[in-house]
Amino acid sequence: MKQGEPAIQVSIKQKVFPAIAERPEQAVLGGVELTVERGSFVVLTGPSGCGKSTLLNIVAGLDTDYQGNVTFGADTGKLSFMFQTPRLLPWRTVEENVSLVLDEDCKDAEERVAAILARVGLSEAANAYPERLSLGMQRRAALARAFVIEPDVLLMDEPFVSLDDPSADSLRALLIELWNRRPTTVLFVTHDRIEAVMLATRLIRLGGRPARIVQDSGVDLSPDERLDREKVLAWRMRLFESA
Numbered sequence: 126m127k128q129g130e131p132a133i134q135v136s137i138k139q140k141v142f143p144a145i146a147e148r149p150e151q152a153v154l155g156g157v158e159l160t161v162e163r164g165s166f167v168v169l170t171g172p173s174g175c176g177k178s179t180l181l182n183i184v185a186g187l188d189t190d191y192q193g194n195v196t197f198g199a200d201t202g203k204l205s206f207m208f209q210t211p212r213l214l215p216w217r218t219v220e221e222n223v224s225l226v227l228d229e230d231c232k233d234a235e236e237r238v239a240a241i242l243a244r245v246g247l248s249e250a251a252n253a254y255p256e257r258l259s260l261g262m263q264r265r266a267a268l269a270r271a272f273v274i275e276p277d278v279l280l281m282d283e284p285f286v287s288l289d290d291p292s293a294d295s296l297r298a299l300l301i302e303l304w305n306r307r308p309t310t311v312l313f314v315t316h317d318r319i320e321a322v323m324l325a326t327r328l329i330r331l332g333g334r335p336a337r338i339v340q341d342s343g344v345d346l347s348p349d350e351r352l353d354r355e356k357v358l359a360w361r362m363r364l365f366e367s368a
């Protein structure tokens with residue numbers, strides 16, 4: 126793997142959803158050109174309905190009906206996707222939900238699952254079923270499942286919405302810790318500007334219809350500064366309120 130080599134290259138000429146019943150055809154994305162550097166934490170933001178999830182689904186390969194292409198660099202084969210809802214299997218325990226994503230021939234599966242559950246603070250809930258967990262704990266389990274494969278690319282679509290502030294803050298701190306331990310290339314969608322500043326090394330704003338990139342800014346904060354409220358608020362002002 127070469128430093129500075131792009132991990133993901135996105136070139137979307139156009140993404141149109143066809144007309145359904147009364148709803149006319151919709152051109153959602155147009156001219157989105159984005160090179161994601163290896164190891165960067167790219168936060169995607171923009172108004173509701175502008176096409177953020179559509180873009181993430183295209184990058185994930187879940188939507189192939191568009192004009193353009195997405196290419197991945199070397200060593201980007203392991204991809205995790207964390208959705209807005211935790212999407213845990215209700216008939217499996219926390220531990221089983223996490224181990225499910227590992228290859229069958231993974232030799233140290235048990236150790237890896239135990240280690241990641243300890244890191245996200247769920248060791249004691251390992252044998253619990255998802256319905257017994259709070260939403261915050263379910264999100265921790267989903268985070269453990271995303272990280273247990275040691276992904277090269279991590280796609281996250283508003284993974285911390287509708288949590289109370291302390292739970293969301295502790296998950297963000299956890300994500301920063303996991304990412305610092307093992308940097309991976311992240312594309313993270315959020316509406317939350319504080320969250321965007323806390324996490325991003327690069328902030329991309331989408332806007333217009335069809336959407337294109339209207340802002341592309343670096344966020345130069347150290348891991349400690351990302352947990353410092355004043356620093357984060359200053360950067361939020363700089364990124365979102367100076368225009």
Ligand SMILES: Nc1ncnc2c1ncn2[C@@H]1O[C@H](COP(=O)(O)OP(=O)(O)OP(=O)(O)O)[C@@H](O)[C@H]1O
Nearest residue numbers: 142143151153171172173174175176177178179180
């Ligand atoms: N399967 C679909 N069929 C038709 N239209 C769709 C489909 N999925 C999304 N759209 C439309 O495409 C546009 C972009 O949707 P998308 O979900 O990507 O927005 P978003 O930026 O993620 O919004 P939000 O912030 O609310 O999650 C919206 O107008 C939406 O109604």
Ligand SMILES: [Mg+2]
Nearest residue numbers: 177178179282
């Ligand atoms: Mg969305």
